[in-house]
Amino acid sequence: MDYEKLSLPNYNIPEDIQNAVAITTLDRLYNWGRRSSVWPLMFGLACCAIEMIAAQTARYDMARFGMEVMRPTPRQADMMLVSGTVTKKMLPAIIRLYNQMPEPKYVVAMGACASSGGPFKEGYNVVAGIDKFLPVDVYIPGCPPTPQALIAGMIKLQEKIDKESIKTVTWYNKEKVDGNYVPMPILGPDLIDVRRNAEIRDIAATKEGA
Amino acid sequence: MATALQTSTVDLAARFPNKAAADTRPGFTGFIVNKENLIEVATAVRDEFGYDLLTAVTAVDYIAENKMEVVYHAYKTTGGPGLTFKVQAERVDPIEVPSLINIWAGADFQEREAWDLYGIKFTGHPDLRRILMWEGYEGHPLRKDWKEPFFEEEVKPFKSRWPEGKHTFAEQKNPYRDNLNFPKDFDPENFVVEKEEDLYASLERHTTKDIEGNMKTDHIVVNMGPHHPSTHGVLRVAVTLDGETIIGLKPVMGYLHRNHDKIGERNTYLQNIPYTDRLDYFNSMSNNFGYVTTVEKLMKIPVAERAEYIRVIMAELSRVQNHLIFIGMLMNDLGTMYTPSLYAFEERELILDIFEAVSGARMMCNYYRFGGVVRDIPDDVLQKIKDLVLERIPAKTDEMERFLNENEILVARLKGIHVLNAEDAIKFSVTGPVLRASGVPYDIRRADPYSIYDRFDFDVAVRHNGDMMDNYLIRFDEIRQSLRILEQAIKQMPQGPINSQKPAYQVRVPAGEAYGRIESPKGELGFYLVSNGKPNPYRYHVRPASFVNLTAVETMCKGAKIADFVALLAMLDIVMGELDR
Numbered sequence: 001m002d003y004e005k006l007s008l009p010n011y012n013i014p015e016d017i018q019n020a021v022a023i024t025t026l027d028r029l030y031n032w033g034r035r036s037s038v039w040p041l042m043f044g045l046a047c048c049a050i051e052m053i054a055a056q057t058a059r060y061d062m063a064r065f066g067m068e069v070m071r072p073t074p075r076q077a078d079m080m081l082v083s084g085t086v087t088k089k090m091l092p093a094i095i096r097l098y099n100q101m102p103e104p105k106y107v108v109a110m111g112a113c114a115s116s117g118g119p120f121k122e123g124y125n126v127v128a129g130i131d132k133f134l135p136v137d138v139y140i141p142g143c144p145p146t147p148q149a150l151i152a153g154m155i156k157l158q159e160k161i162d163k164e165s166i167k168t169v170t171w172y173n174k175e176k177v178d179g180n181y182v183p184m185p186i187l188g189p190d191l192i193d194v195r196r197n198a199e200i201r202d203i204a205a206t207k208e209g210a
Numbered sequence: 211m212a213t214a215l216q217t218s219t220v221d222l223a224a225r226f227p228n229k230a231a232a233d234t235r236p237g238f239t240g241f242i243v244n245k246e247n248l249i250e251v252a253t254a255v256r257d258e259f260g261y262d263l264l265t266a267v268t269a270v271d272y273i274a275e276n277k278m279e280v281v282y283h284a285y286k287t288t289g290g291p292g293l294t295f296k297v298q299a300e301r302v303d304p305i306e307v308p309s310l311i312n313i314w315a316g317a318d319f320q321e322r323e324a325w326d327l328y329g330i331k332f333t334g335h336p337d338l339r340r341i342l343m344w345e346g347y348e349g350h351p352l353r354k355d356w357k358e359p360f361f362e363e364e365v366k367p368f369k370s371r372w373p374e375g376k377h378t379f380a381e382q383k384n385p386y387r388d389n390l391n392f393p394k395d396f397d398p399e400n401f402v403v404e405k406e407e408d409l410y411a412s413l414e415r416h417t418t419k420d421i422e423g424n425m426k427t428d429h430i431v432v433n434m435g436p437h438h439p440s441t442h443g444v445l446r447v448a449v450t451l452d453g454e455t456i457i458g459l460k461p462v463m464g465y466l467h468r469n470h471d472k473i474g475e476r477n478t479y480l481q482n483i484p485y486t487d488r489l490d491y492f493n494s495m496s497n498n499f500g501y502v503t504t505v506e507k508l509m510k511i512p513v514a515e516r517a518e519y520i521r522v523i524m525a526e527l528s529r530v531q532n533h534l535i536f537i538g539m540l541m542n543d544l545g546t547m548y549t550p551s552l553y554a555f556e557e558r559e560l561i562l563d564i565f566e567a568v569s570g571a572r573m574m575c576n577y578y579r580f581g582g583v584v585r586d587i588p589d590d591v592l593q594k595i596k597d598l599v600l601e602r603i604p605a606k607t608d609e610m611e612r613f614l615n616e617n618e619i620l621v622a623r624l625k626g627i628h629v630l631n632a633e634d635a636i637k638f639s640v641t642g643p644v645l646r647a648s649g650v651p652y653d654i655r656r657a658d659p660y661s662i663y664d665r666f667d668f669d670v671a672v673r674h675n676g677d678m679m680d681n682y683l684i685r686f687d688e689i690r691q692s693l694r695i696l697e698q699a700i701k702q703m704p705q706g707p708i709n710s711q712k713p714a715y716q717v718r719v720p721a722g723e724a725y726g727r728i729e730s731p732k733g734e735l736g737f738y739l740v741s742n743g744k745p746n747p748y749r750y751h752v753r754p755a756s757f758v759n760l761t762a763v764e765t766m767c768k769g770a771k772i773a774d775f776v777a778l779l780a781m782l783d784i785v786m787g788e789l790d791r
């Protein structure tokens with residue numbers, strides 16, 4: 001039986017208990033709970049953060065979708081909204097925050113900068129997209145995305161959550177403890193991604209010049 | 211148009227023969243001072259000639275002449291044009307220039323920036339560490355012979371993109387397939403990370419002391435940020451605390467350093483306008499204003515009359531909106547989480563609607579052009595502006611004041627806290643509302659008028675105590691004055707063309723230098739440009755208000771409580787995009 005049918009099994013519930021009993025799947029109930037209380041990490045990086053704040057205010061009001069509880073501590077947050085340019089200097093802090101977030105956790109790249117480096121991609125201190133380090137769930141284009149676009153992106157995230165199943169999500173997988181842990185990059189002569197140490201050493205050895 | 215770089219009345223060359231000479235390069239002004247005599251001359255500039263406010267310190271790399279130049283711009287807080295003086299040093303490491311920190315304490319961060327990005331050692335600077343990049347970073351990025359990892363060509367438009375448009379990903383050209391570059395034979399496994407010992411050493415020392423007999427107590431070092439809800443972005447401060455009292459404090463920035471200067475020197479003049487939007491992202495309109503006035507100064511072109519008015523209207527609307535947000539954010543930091551700022555954002559949205567109607571974007575307006583603006587104001591938008599300026603905003607400002615000003619908690623948190631006196635404010639090169647709140651009526655719109663500000667009747671808002679309360683109240687005063695200017699500007703605005711030039715992708719900028727500055731809502735926003743006649747600026751430097759204002763922060767909060775420091779950050783009205791650039 002497919003997922004939709006399971007959720008609406010067409011069971012004949014006796015009339016006298018109809019307003020006391022409803023039948024659905026555990027997945028659906030669980031996802032409904034998750035998607036209706038996505039708590040973003042209160043975390044602003046650059047210009048996009050201002051639009052993120054604007055989206056929280058009366059005119060756009062993200063609270064309508066259950067996403068208004070911004071938490072400054074990563075330990076209470078479900079979703080990291082990377083709202084702005086990720087710089088090399090800032091990256092270790094971002095990774096540390098991400099690692100501190102309890103699972104399930106989602107990452108949304110808001111704006112051109114977080115998605116790809118945006119207008120500042122060529123800069124020497126800019127990371128060309130947070131997806132080089134973190135698994136991004138939703139990308140929101142724009143520079144900055146309007147609050148409407150941000151909300152649309154959030155709804156996309158909710159749709160994604162709707163499709164999850166407790167059986168397959170990584171965070172209940174016993175074999176994959178800490179499956180989402182990202183090793184901390186190091187600030188050396190340039191940003192060192194420790195997962196690529198060997199590669200960096202090899203390329204640096206073949207570099208021309210002094 | 212009165213320009214800052216016009217003939218200054220002071221002749222340093224006559225006063226200091228053999229020690230200073232007029233800068234005779236075509237298009238350049240000011241004086242070149244001998245390195246050995248810099249301290250002596252600078253002292254005279256301050257004490258004898260009365261240039262008490264050192265606004266901008268920056269460097270230029272003249273690689274062809276094998277010279278590094280440090281450029282200083284000094285002004286008088288009583289108004290009038292400024293004085294530019296420069297010192298040149300041989301471009302051989304170590305490049306050394308005496309530090310002016312003992313004459314103008316405001317040189318502190320700017321000299322550190324020049325050290326970081328140009329590798330100029332300022333001898334006598336007590337705390338010369340990197341400021342925007344991290345300690346241990348390879349090279350000094352703004353030097354002309356330093357290339358970023360995604361380097362493609364010296365200047366834009368890149369041949370790969372225009373006119374053929376065969377763009378390849380920058381990652382494909384870099385050996386590391388990323389925005390990375392390492393020195394030869396670098397081995398990440400045997401590499402020792404540079405600790406931040408210098409930073410902590412620069413803080414007031416830890417001491418163990420005895421309290422009444424034998425209980426030992428110690429100071430603690432706390433790092434606030436870069437992720438902290440009250441630092442307004444990604445600022446970090448390292449603080450030493452004795453209980454709750456701040457003993458030492460150092461701001462650490464660069465977490466949003468997006469390389470405006472380096473990218474700006476590759477861009478054409480026109481391409482830089484949208485980048486200025488992203489400096490102080492609350493006020494893209496005033497950023498545009500500062501940049502185009504500077505380039506116009508270099509190009510020596512007039513601005514269309516109607517456009518002048520449109521520019522002033524947009525810049526003042528931006529100021530109103532900025533100050534409203536300031537009030538909301540200050541309340542947030544004082545603990546009234548969110549309600550007042552919701553009120554502030556409501557008004558801001560209405561102003562953003564106007565920006566969107568004229569420019570197409572809410573925040574990143576990209577609206578000003580050399581010689582004018584890009585689009586005219588439609589009539590219905592003008593009507594909207596009128597309604598806002600004449601009715602809604604004055605009423606809402608009054609309402610905010612009524613709600614907040616006499617609130618007991620607010621007064622208790624603000625009155626008499628963090629006093630900055632006029633003398634210190636000037637010493638630390640503080641500008642904008644923070645300077646005016648400490649009793650110095652210095653507003654560039656009056657002191658050294660640009661654009662058409664000399665045509666309007668308005669008062670320079672000034673308060674005299676320099677405490678947080680005055681800083682808060684002066685924002686209301688400024689909103690009122692801005693509304694006055696807006697009212698007059700709307701009334702006087704003539705019909706006519708909105709640009710004195712033909713639209714062009716490339717502008718011709720004659721060789722020379724220019725320092726243009728405007729009174730942005732946060733203080734003096736300056737742009738220093740050097741042109742060599744090519745389509746791209748040779749040097750593009752932004753002198754941000756937030757960055758320099760932060761110099762005073764250590765002095766201001768020593769001995770205060772850590773909770774008040776949070777409010778102080780709100781009060782300085784910093785914005786990271788501008789601070790780190």
Ligand code: SF4
Pocket residue numbers: 046047048049083084085110111112113114118119142143144145488
């Ligand atoms: S995408 Fe644009 S608005 Fe967003 S952080 Fe980057 S530059 Fe700023």
